[in-house]
Amino acid sequence: MQSKLQKRERRHRRIRARVIGTSARPRLSVFRSNRFLSAQIIDDSVARTLASVSTRTAKGKTRLEKARAAGEAVAGAAVKLGIKKAAFDRGGYGYLGAVRALAEGARAGGLEF
Numbered sequence: 001m002q003s004k005l006q007k008r009e010r011r012h013r014r015i016r017a018r019v020i021g022t023s024a025r026p027r028l029s030v031f032r033s034n035r036f037l038s039a040q041i042i043d044d045s046v047a048r049t050l051a052s053v054s055t056r057t058a059k060g061k062t063r064l065e066k067a068r069a070a071g072e073a074v075a076g077a078a079v080k081l082g083i084k085k086a087a088f089d090r091g092g093y094g095y096l097g098a099v100r101a102l103a104e105g106a107r108a109g110g111l112e113f
Helices: 004-016 063-080 098-108
Strands: 027-032 037-043 048-054 087-089
Touching: 027 098, 037 063, 037 098, 048 063, 063 098
Parallel strands: 027 087
Antiparallel strands: 027 037, 037 048
16 A cells, blocks of 8 residues: 555656656646745756745745745746746646636736646
8 A cells, every 4th residue: 555655656657757847848846844844946957946836935924925926936046037937846746726726826826828
């Protein structure tokens, strides 16, 4: 029997087989811990993180408000680098709650995926 972590890692490997970040369309990767959420814009062709943000420094009262603010912040950093499109990598997590709020914030900030 697999643990929750092993199941998530398996889902993440399955997602990563299809979602690849390029120079023209980098990957927006999400990591969720028990307290915080972090997102990175990654160019997999050169294995480099172009921008990153965490909810540790995000403004907001609730976890969802902080996640949305983090999404807007990472989108702002990406737009500043000239990136308009990204591939969303939810990291094996379900597309709900804080992960969804981050994605919606990134879309509101100007990223397309």
